Amino acid sequence: MSQVSDVGTGRPVQQEFAGMPPKLYAASPSRLLALVDCPRRYRMQYLDKPRPEARAQRAHTSFGLAVHNALRDWWDLPRDRRTASAGRELVRHSWIDVGFRDADQSLAWRKRAQEHVVDYLGRVDPDDPPRxxxxxxxxxxxxxxxxxxxxxxxxxxxxxxxxxxxxxxxxxxxxxxxxxxxxxxxxxxxxxxxxxxxxxxxxxxxxxxxxxxxxxxxxxxxxxxxEAKSIAQDARRADADFAERGVESTLFPPVVGPLCTWCDFRAHCPEGQTAGPEKSGWAALEPSEVPRAAEVD
Missing domain, CATH: 3.90.320.10 (Lambda Exonuclease; Chain A)
Structure with missing residues (x-):
């Protein structure tokens, strides 16, 4: 295996052995779906350096994190404390007061999260722990x-x-x-x-x-x-083009539509800003406001 110099930097670049299989492409489901939903957002979220500043966390994300954390932590409780009502304190401990209109709205949704968790845990067998x-x-x-x-x-x-x-x-x-x-x-x-x-x-x-x-x-x-492997092939090709051409790459067009009003990187996308006014931090608390693809929890 030999080394050659990179034309742009003069730094040595290690070459692969001839006949070696291509490198693995590492990805998560969320990364793959980000490319499908909007290549422009994918580029800003995963490739741009430095990464553009994302908007502040929304209220529905704070709500979802608190519920997820409470349901996770419930299984760590001693068996005698693993009751449905214990979920109330777990939600309070995990609550994130970010994205809400004001303190009153945050408190109201914290109480709602506590009710949901208690009701849900009432249907879970505490003596049957998950794998x-x-x-x-x-x-x-x-x-x-x-x-x-x-x-x-x-x-x-x-x-x-x-x-x-x-x-x-x-x-x-x-x-x-x-x-x-x-x-x-x-x-x-x-x-x-x-x-x-x-x-x-x-x-x-x-x-x-x-x-x-x-x-x-x-x-x-x-x-x-x-299907995932096919998306990954597109992502690998787009990543390589970005590495060569940067933001001049044409493989990251914006997909302009209703989701743009929810996008965390909207401030950096002129095309997305034409889709309509940005949704408030608490808009997703109203189910009629949210297109299904925008539901993140």
Missing amino acids: GIERTVSFISGTLRLTGRIDRLDERDRELVVVDYKTSQRPLGEDDARTSLPLALYAAAVWKMFRHPCLRVELHHVPSGEIVSHTHTPESLTRKVD
Whole structure:
């Protein structure tokens, strides 16, 4: 293996052995979907150096984080304290007072989060701990190395089940679990890591207690993995073009539409600013305001 000098910097650049397989492309489901949703936002979020300053955290994100953290921390409590009512204090401890209109709105939504968590935990068996909580999972397929973190991994009747908490104010749709790329990739990763089939995925809507589930087949999981690999190929090509041409690359056009009014990098995107006025930090607390693709929790 030899070294040559980079034309632009004069620094030595290590060359790969001839015939070596291409390097793995590391990504998460959120990174892949960011490219699909809007290449411009993908570039600003993952490639630009320095990264453009994102807008302040929104209220629905603060709400979702507090609920997720409470449901995670509940399993760390001693068994005699692992009661549904314990969720109230866990939410209070995890509460983030950011993005709300004022202190009164924050307090009202903290109380709502506490009610949701207590109601949800009332349907959870404290003597049946999950196989994993906020477990990092990964797999390699072809040139893609995918890594993500799942909210909860259950084992039921000797089957592994991926559970994802949702806290948005909009109810779930029937196909949300079936069509979710992240859930399918998490199931594939669990299967690979635990060497045990994992086909069932579930979305648990904490505010309503609704559970939407889907049982994949090995073939449908393979199709989802192939979809991720296809997106990763596009991402690798875009990343390489950015490394060569920087912001002059033409592979990062903005996708202008309703989601632009929610975008964290809107201030740095003139095209996105034409989509309409920016949503307030607490707009997503009203379900009628939020397009489904903008729900982040």
